[in-house]
Amino acid sequence: MSYVTACLDTSPFLPAVCDYVAWSCSKLAAPLMLLHVVDSPRYPGSVSLSGTAGLGGREHFLDELVRLDAQRSRVAREQGQILLESAATWLRKAGAPEAQLRLCEGSLPHVVKEQAAGTRLLVIGRQGEDSSEEDYVGSQLESVIRVCDRPILVVPENFSEPESVLLAYDGSDTARKALEWLLEGALCQGMRLHVLLVGNDSEVTRLHLDWARERIAQAGLQANVSARDGLAEHVLQAYIDEHDIDLLVMGAYGHSRIRRFLVGSTTTNMLHRTSLPLLLVR
Structure with missing residues (x-):
């Protein structure tokens, strides 16, 4: 069974994540999973004391360290369970399906990767609970995007039901897969569809656009398919402003930082620039 999976924490993005996941479940008619990850390095269940051998007979001090670490870990798990149950109750009242609750320990990217096989769509806030006011993008978000091979919906702090969608299209296999x-799928059914290729007028550009138009026509849909030349981030943002776009769809960058440097710079820049929900497809 493939779930719409929501990554939940106590950041200010929590209400928007819940709203977008309820919207996604409604559009996709998919079951819901709520996921909270207790960060093991932050709340270790056990602690190594091998470096404290030189403290001599201060056994009481060492025992106290162990007790406090165990207590913090237990409290973090209890808080996580309360968070999941509260979100599930709110979502049920909002009309979402009964949620599966999953409380995990480890690092968020590692847990997301492990859960990917059962995920149809991952919904996550642009920032997490550990993000500072200076961080436009959370410290773990790009790592999650790199390891997850399922579509990821990165959401802003406030919910607005999308009515128009723009696909940033370059003719690549990833962009074609996104289209x-x-x-x-049903996520964007009933929405105004726009497909924009950033590039100069050339035979290759026209071939890419013709392929997109043909696939859209075969699906029985209509879309505004066009090309514009210029710097990708600037062209995309200008188009978004002109056409009141509510949702941006792009290909996600690959697994390595090298691949991201070669082909994913536009994705990274838009992740840091746009205030829209951003759907990333690998």
């Missing part, structure tokens, strides 16, 4: 996902 297929939009056409075959």
Whole structure:
């Protein structure tokens, strides 16, 4: 069974994540999973004391350290369970399906990767509970995007139901997969569809646009398919402003930082620039 999975924490983005996941479940008619990860390095269940051998007979001090670490870990798990149950109750009242609750320990990217096989869509806030006011993007978000091979909906702090969607299209396999996902799925059904290729007018550009128009026509849909030249981030943002776009869809960068440097710079820049929900497809 493939779930719409929501990554929940206590950041200010929690209400928007819940709103977007309720919207996603309604559109996709998919079951819901709520996921909270207790960060092991932050709340260790056990602590190594191998470096304290030189403290001599201060056994009481060492025992107290162990007790406090165990207590913090237990409290973090209890808080996580309360968070999941509270969110599930709110979502049920909002009309979302009964949620599966999953409380895990470890690092968020590692847990997301482990859960990916059962995920249809991952919904996550742009910032997490550990983000500072200076961070536009959370410290773990890009790592999650790199390891997760499922579509990821990165949401802003406030919810607004999308009515129009823009696919940033470059003719690549990833971009074509993103278009297929939009056409075959129900998430963007009923929304105004725009497909924009950033590049100069050339035979290759026209071939890419013709392929997109043909696939959209085969799906029985209509879309505004066009190309514009210029710096990708600036062209995309200008188009978003002109056409009142509510949701941006892009190909996600690959697994390594090298691949991200080569082909994912536009994705990274838009992740840091746009205030829209951003749907990333690998």
